[in-house]
Amino acid sequence: MIIGSEYLKIVIHRFKDAKVTAEKAMEQLTESELFWAPNEESNSVAIIVKHMSGNMVSRWTDFLTSDGEKPSRNRDDEFVGDSQTKEQVMELWELGWDTFLSALKDIDEEHLLKTITIRNEPHSVIEAIERQMYHYSYHVGQIIYIVKYLKSGDWKSLTIPRKK
Helix, strand or coil: CCHHHHHHHHHHHHHHEEEEEHHHCCCCHHHHHCCCCCCCCCHHHHHHHHHHHHHHHHHHHHCCCCCCCCCCCCCHHHHHHCCHHHHHHHHHHHHHHHHEEEEEEECCHCCCCEEEECCCCEEEHHHHHHHHHHHHHHHHHHHHHEEEEEEHHCCCCCCCCCCC
16 A cells, blocks of 8 residues: 555654754743743643643554553643753653654554544544644644744744745
8 A cells, every 4th residue: 555655654754844843943942931831721831742742652652552541641740840941841752752753653554544542432543643643733833832922033933934
């Protein structure tokens, strides 16, 4: 199935692009800015990273054989800011992405239509990948928006700068 292998190649590339884009944004932050949130109902970049990592580890560890919502996951805890340093935040970031990208690399074409579960709901592997494409892109956009807000005039464009 040539289409399946091409699909996998494309989505892995797109997810890696999203990861690198978020990293380029986060590199612009000071350590204190990484933990800044506009109010109590909003998340800091550090909290978004913690949530994404928790999601990635839960969803993509043994995803072909176990539910994507692992009993060990405490989703509510992902929204508690207990990281103290930028290094700790980036370690969580890498743990999540390493887990996720390793799982994607292990998918064979015949897995794409296999039914897996997330929160006891059936999904094809393609559907699970696309669900995460939406979810992770949403959070990468939040990260970029926060960084752009905080850096204002010092913002370094991640794509083509305006008027160029």
